[in-house]
Amino acid sequence: MKILYGDISSILNDMTVLREEAGRVEKTAAEAVERIITDIKMRKDEALREYTSRFDGVELASFRVSTEAIERAVESVESSFLEALEGAKRNIVSYHEKQKRQGFVDADTKGIIRGQLIRPLHTVGVYVPGGTAAYPSSVLMNVLPAKIAGVKRIVMVTPPGKDGVNPHILAAAHIAGVDEIYSIGGAQAVAALAYGTESIPRVDKIVGPGNMYVALAKRAVFGAVNIDMIAGPSEIVVIADETGNASFIAADLLSQAEHDTNATAILITTHKELAQQVKQEVERQLQELPRADIARASIEANGAIVVVDSLQEAFAVSNEIAPEHLELHIHEPMTALADIQHAGSIFIGPYAPEPLGDYFAGPNHVLPTSGTARFFSALSVDDFVKKSSFLSYTREALEQVKDQIVILAEKEGLQAHARAISIRFEEKGGADE
Numbered sequence: 001m002k003i004l005y006g007d008i009s010s011i012l013n014d015m016t017v018l019r020e021e022a023g024r025v026e027k028t029a030a031e032a033v034e035r036i037i038t039d040i041k042m043r044k045d046e047a048l049r050e051y052t053s054r055f056d057g058v059e060l061a062s063f064r065v066s067t068e069a070i071e072r073a074v075e076s077v078e079s080s081f082l083e084a085l086e087g088a089k090r091n092i093v094s095y096h097e098k099q100k101r102q103g104f105v106d107a108d109t110k111g112i113i114r115g116q117l118i119r120p121l122h123t124v125g126v127y128v129p130g131g132t133a134a135y136p137s138s139v140l141m142n143v144l145p146a147k148i149a150g151v152k153r154i155v156m157v158t159p160p161g162k163d164g165v166n167p168h169i170l171a172a173a174h175i176a177g178v179d180e181i182y183s184i185g186g187a188q189a190v191a192a193l194a195y196g197t198e199s200i201p202r203v204d205k206i207v208g209p210g211n212m213y214v215a216l217a218k219r220a221v222f223g224a225v226n227i228d229m230i231a232g233p234s235e236i237v238v239i240a241d242e243t244g245n246a247s248f249i250a251a252d253l254l255s256q257a258e259h260d261t262n263a264t265a266i267l268i269t270t271h272k273e274l275a276q277q278v279k280q281e282v283e284r285q286l287q288e289l290p291r292a293d294i295a296r297a298s299i300e301a302n303g304a305i306v307v308v309d310s311l312q313e314a315f316a317v318s319n320e321i322a323p324e325h326l327e328l329h330i331h332e333p334m335t336a337l338a339d340i341q342h343a344g345s346i347f348i349g350p351y352a353p354e355p356l357g358d359y360f361a362g363p364n365h366v367l368p369t370s371g372t373a374r375f376f377s378a379l380s381v382d383d384f385v386k387k388s389s390f391l392s393y394t395r396e397a398l399e400q401v402k403d404q405i406v407i408l409a410e411k412e413g414l415q416a417h418a419r420a421i422s423i424r425f426e427e428k429g430g431a432d433e
């Protein structure tokens with residue numbers, strides 16, 4: 001893991017180069033994804049079957065996972081796993097319940113009523129990754145906020161393995177309350193959800209993380225359907241001062257590095273000794289990890305320790321990166337919240353390690369990556385609702401403001417707009433008595 005002394009520009013530069021390189025790789029994949037989407041649009045189930053055979057190596061007669069298969073999966077997994085899922089569910093539900101919003105009605109005494117209705121989306125597609133690693137926790141993180149929002153129909157898709165869909169994913173779906181599950185994955189699954197096929201219903205919005213093909217397909221179908229965000233490879237930034245515990249910090253950096261060779265793990269510290277200790281700890285802990293090959297590749301390519309002169313400088317670098325996850329291992333970390341402008345999720349103090357959020361505490365783990373925390377937020381109940389405004393004016397209330405509206409309409413050259421106001425106050429035009 002490289003240590004950079006105050007060289008902020010070089011690390012930011014490295015990140016820009018990485019993001020540009022990723023962009024070039026994406027260009028070729030994007031062409032393949034475009035072809036898959038066009039094919040699914042035209043040949044529907046037939047094409048879906050062919051891509052599932054080509055990319056997942058599985059021949060499917062039917063895409064729908066049967067109720068019996070879900071029941072068998074629930075019976076086959078350990079009871080301690082089901083209990084842990086139930087514990088996580090309780091926390092995810094209690095946290096997301098707080099995000100629920102009411103509409104409003106704003107009525108005055110002058111005959112004006114203005115308001116906003118909040119309605120759940122009708123049909124949502126949830127993509128659950130199932131390629132290199134299965135993530136039952138992502139089932140809970142995507143489905144439970146949709147349930148809380150009141151989404152009527154939740155359609156889950158996940159790639160099949162040789163022996164069907166991973167039973168832990170099916171058990172998590174059962175606990176989250178989803179039974180409409182299709183064993184399809186990749187860009188073909190996203191296209192099927194966006195345009196519909198004979199077997200797969202067309203949805204209003206597609207949510208959930210996935211690999212590059214999934215992310216590119218979501219980007220390509222945006223407009224035909226809504227999407228949540230492009231959640232790419234995991235990232236963690238840790239800010240630490242002399243109070244930081246090197247073993248804890250190294251463990252937390254590696255927790256995200258083990259996700260993906262493209263994951264990013266960065267420590268920004270004011271303490272040179274800590275920088276050295278964390279570097280050694282990362283090496284030591286890597287020896288003990290089953291996924292050490294992935295974690296090492298990610299640490300070597302995108303890992304760094306940056307030594308800075310002050311915490312203010314550390315906050316500035318972190319804000320520039322806008323990381324998916326930010327941990328604060330410093331004096332009075334709560335106070336530092338005021339200095340954080342851009343981060344998907346913030347973990348405060350030594351006993352709030354990032355995996356606490358990945359699995360259990362309640363905040364969502366589907367988070368913006370690649371600097372998009374500047375403008376995207378964590379997946380939330382808001383992602384599963386839409387809003388309609390409503391208005392009611394009495395004749396008297398409209399009469400009070402009619403001239404001003406006519407002036408604005410005429411300035412835009414829109415006479416029909418102006419007339420729709422003034423006609424209501426002309427004798428012949430249909431005044432209402």
Ligand SMILES: NC(=O)c1ccc[n+]([C@@H]2O[C@H](COP(=O)([O-])OP(=O)(O)OC[C@H]3O[C@@H](n4cnc5c(N)ncnc54)[C@H](O)[C@@H]3O)[C@@H](O)[C@H]2O)c1
Nearest residue numbers: 055129130131132133159185186209210211213231365366
């Ligand atoms: N940000 C988050 O919240 C979060 C959470 C969980 C997982 N993730 C990320 O999700 C990703 C999961 O990726 P995965 O690959 O394991 O599973 P995946 O389900 O996203 O992708 C598997 C599918 O990719 C398609 N595919 C594979 N090779 C292809 C090719 N050459 N051409 C076209 N399609 C191809 C296949 O259809 C296959 O079904 C990882 O990058 C992980 O870090 C992110």
Ligand SMILES: N[C@H](CO)Cc1c[nH]c[nH+]1
Nearest residue numbers: 135137138234235358365
């Ligand atoms: N850290 C991932 C998001 O970047 C989410 C996850 C799922 N399982 C474990 N972790």
Ligand SMILES: [Zn+2]
Nearest residue numbers: 255256259358
């Ligand atoms: Zn994780």
